[in-house]
Amino acid sequence: MSKPVKWSDPDHKLFPYQVGFTGPPKDWDAAPSDFLRMSPDSVGVHGRLLHTPEYAHTLEQRANNFHLLEDYVHTMSEAGADVVGQVGTNWVHANGTDHDDIVRFTTEMSEKYETPFHMAGLTLVQACQALGYEKIALNSVYFWPDWRDGVVRFLRSAGIDVVWAGNFVDQGFFDDQQIVNDHTWIFPGDLAARSFSYVAEEAPNVDAILVNGMCNFRGESGQPQRMVHRVAEMEALVETPILAADCTLYWAIYRTLGIGPVGSGNGSLLDSLRPPGDELA
Missing domain, CATH: 3.40.50.12500 (Rossmann fold)
Known part of the structure; x- marks a missing residue:
């Protein structure tokens, strides 16, 4: 057509x-x-x-x-x-x-x-391939467990070595998934630094940290912001390339x-x- x-x-x-x-x-x-x-x-x-x-x-x-x-x-x-x-x-x-x-x-x-x-x-896969990133960690942020696991399976089907993956519950920032869901993808601004620091500590020798989904962290004004607004700051914090889905x-x-x-x-x-x-x- x-x-x-x-x-x-x-x-x-x-x-x-x-x-x-x-x-x-x-x-x-x-x-x-x-x-x-x-x-x-x-x-x-x-x-x-x-x-x-x-x-x-x-x-x-x-x-x-x-x-x-x-x-x-x-x-x-x-x-x-x-x-x-x-x-x-x-x-x-x-x-x-x-x-x-x-x-x-x-x-x-x-x-x-x-x-x-x-x-x-x-x-996400294409960026890894273009940059030669083979070993990654996945910050699955707010994703439900079956969403997280599906992304890991998909990445591995492309030959990417996912050495660690976890969402906010796995990282210990929320007690259960329903509390995460109730935030409707919008989270406190300081959670970004805490989450990426956690992932970097769990997987210190990866080529990059990948981020799935449409996660928002509140900026200084309170406005929710997708990862594109925060990625440079987070890369400087953890000294690792970050590939977010947006x-x-x-x-x-x-x-x-x-x-x-x-x-x-x-x-x-x-x-x-x-x-x-x-x-x-």
């Missing part, structure tokens, strides 16, 4: 670089705002949440609604997106799928709708577009996309 021919003419586009995002049902997604905030003026962003009325965040519901991802790619392609991204790490493993399965799926969607399609969980998704999208974020301070991965010596590119 071809993308409408009119989008091959730049005069028909609102922006030279048009990016689509989708996120899980019933979650306000910060990705469009975060990505646009760090991008050049030549980038336009459009968001489209997946819609499942009875959604309760279970892996089974993700598996049963996996087909919605194709509908999303198709819709964004018809609207002239140059690249589309999917937020939410769990979707790559919810069907019992492994790395090779998701590579096939994203390739098929990209080719069918003539629009490159990136899934957040897969970009950052790896943005990294993959920028690489597809052939551009990078404006300025620096977005962590080592995104900062690597700036031209050498150019602080404003």
